[in-house]
Amino acid sequence: MATYELNVNGQRKQVNVDPTTPLLWVLREELKLTGTKYGCGISACGACTVHVAGIATRSCVVPVSLIGDRPIVTIEGIGNDPVGRAVQDAWVEKDVVQCGYCQSGQIMSAVALLKTTARPTDANIEQSLGGNLCRCGTYVRIREAIKRASGQLT
Amino acid sequence: MLLRSRRTGSVFDQAAPNANRILRSVTVILVACGAGLLLMSFASPQARHGDRARTRTEGLVAWQQVYSVLTSPRCINCHTATNYPQQGDDRHRHFATVIRGPEGKGVAGLNCASCHQETNADSTGVPGGHNWHLAPLSMRWQDLNDEPLSSVAVCRAITDQSKNHHLDGPGLLKHHEDEALVRWAWQPGRRPDGTMRTLPPLTHEEFVAATRRWVEAGTPCPPGR
Numbered sequence: 001m002a003t004y005e006l007n008v009n010g011q012r013k014q015v016n017v018d019p020t021t022p023l024l025w026v027l028r029e030e031l032k033l034t035g036t037k038y039g040c041g042i043s044a045c046g047a048c049t050v051h052v053a054g055i056a057t058r059s060c061v062v063p064v065s066l067i068g069d070r071p072i073v074t075i076e077g078i079g080n081d082p083v084g085r086a087v088q089d090a091w092v093e094k095d096v097v098q099c100g101y102c103q104s105g106q107i108m109s110a111v112a113l114l115k116t117t118a119r120p121t122d123a124n125i126e127q128s129l130g131g132n133l134c135r136c137g138t139y140v141r142i143r144e145a146i147k148r149a150s151g152q153l154t
Numbered sequence: 155m156l157l158r159s160r161r162t163g164s165v166f167d168q169a170a171p172n173a174n175r176i177l178r179s180v181t182v183i184l185v186a187c188g189a190g191l192l193l194m195s196f197a198s199p200q201a202r203h204g205d206r207a208r209t210r211t212e213g214l215v216a217w218q219q220v221y222s223v224l225t226s227p228r229c230i231n232c233h234t235a236t237n238y239p240q241q242g243d244d245r246h247r248h249f250a251t252v253i254r255g256p257e258g259k260g261v262a263g264l265n266c267a268s269c270h271q272e273t274n275a276d277s278t279g280v281p282g283g284h285n286w287h288l289a290p291l292s293m294r295w296q297d298l299n300d301e302p303l304s305s306v307a308v309c310r311a312i313t314d315q316s317k318n319h320h321l322d323g324p325g326l327l328k329h330h331e332d333e334a335l336v337r338w339a340w341q342p343g344r345r346p347d348g349t350m351r352t353l354p355p356l357t358h359e360e361f362v363a364a365t366r367r368w369v370e371a372g373t374p375c376p377p378g379r
Binding site: 020022042043044046049055056057058060061062063066109110112113115116117124127128129130131132 | 251
């Protein structure tokens with residue numbers, strides 16, 4: 001066990017966990033931030049996506065010991081960011097969600113995309129969110145919502 | 155005057171035999187050197203050609219060792235000609251539709267750094283190293299069918315400074331010796347199932363030594379295509 005000081009959604013958090021514990025389980029089990037979901041556990045589905053130093057990161061495969069002092073933003077905190085807020089609003093407006101399990105990961109990847117590409121093409125969206133799977137098949141509405149958010153931001 | 159003349163003559167007369175001996179010695183030396191040069195004028199082209207041929211041969215042998223490492227999965231999986239990296243010893247396409255992206259680091263939302271951290275994550279089986287990224291397309295060592303390029307083609311590519319970020323021989327040696335992602339190939343960590351990833355066919359020390367021999371031979375490339 002080891003103690004780690006984490007910066008999560010702008011707040012300092014201290015956890016005492018095994019160094020190999022994936023960030024996902026630190027967020028969910030230790031910090032009770034359950035908006036980030038466990039999907040596949042091998043970074044193949046994107047449900048566990050959070051931002052680490054602004055990079056959309058698959059938290060299920062990153063041991064907490066490798067985080068260091070990089071700031072973490074989860075779905076619970078992304079609404080404090082203007083781009084994150086716009087994406088969440090667009091998600092509601094376009095009624096994207098069906099079962100919703102994958103959607104926090106979808107939103108985190110969408111925000112990462114819009115922060116680097118203000119007006120993404122369909123190809124940009126497919127490439128950036130290609131690692132976020134949705135078994136409900138909401139991809140068309142996801143694309144519409146990203147374009148809606150882009151329109152609101154530019 | 156007489157005295158002086160005598161003295162002078164006397165001195166000269168005494169020095170003359172020594173001067174003659176010196177002159178003869180110099181002549182002998184000059185003749186010997188001339189003969190040597192004459193012999194070398196016949197022998198040296200062959201001898202020099204022999205040295206060159208031996209050095210080039212040694213360089214080509216060393217290159218083949220270098221090539222065996224470059225085309226091993228730990229190296230060539232990120233030197234693709236396609237829009238995606240590969241993984242595993244069978245060099246299959248990277249899962250999760252990961253793509254190259256404009257800088258070889260994936261795309262926003264799906265960067266290399268989305269999973270690959272600064273070091274290996276052995277507990278989850280994800281390899282990592284500083285600045286994890288794909289090699290540029292100019293340094294592709296495969297064709298579009300994911301088949302390794304020939305020894306000649308790879309050699310020509312990595313010695314072409316318009317393609318290799320302007321690295322000369324010593325620069326290539328330093329790259330092989332120090333670059334973090336090159337060194338990662340010998341510390342590749344564990345697979346998700348906990349087993350160790352396969353290493354390149356040479357140790358890093360052997361790889362660097364082979365690169366040095368190849369560079370010292372003038373980075374020769376095999377003939378042909």
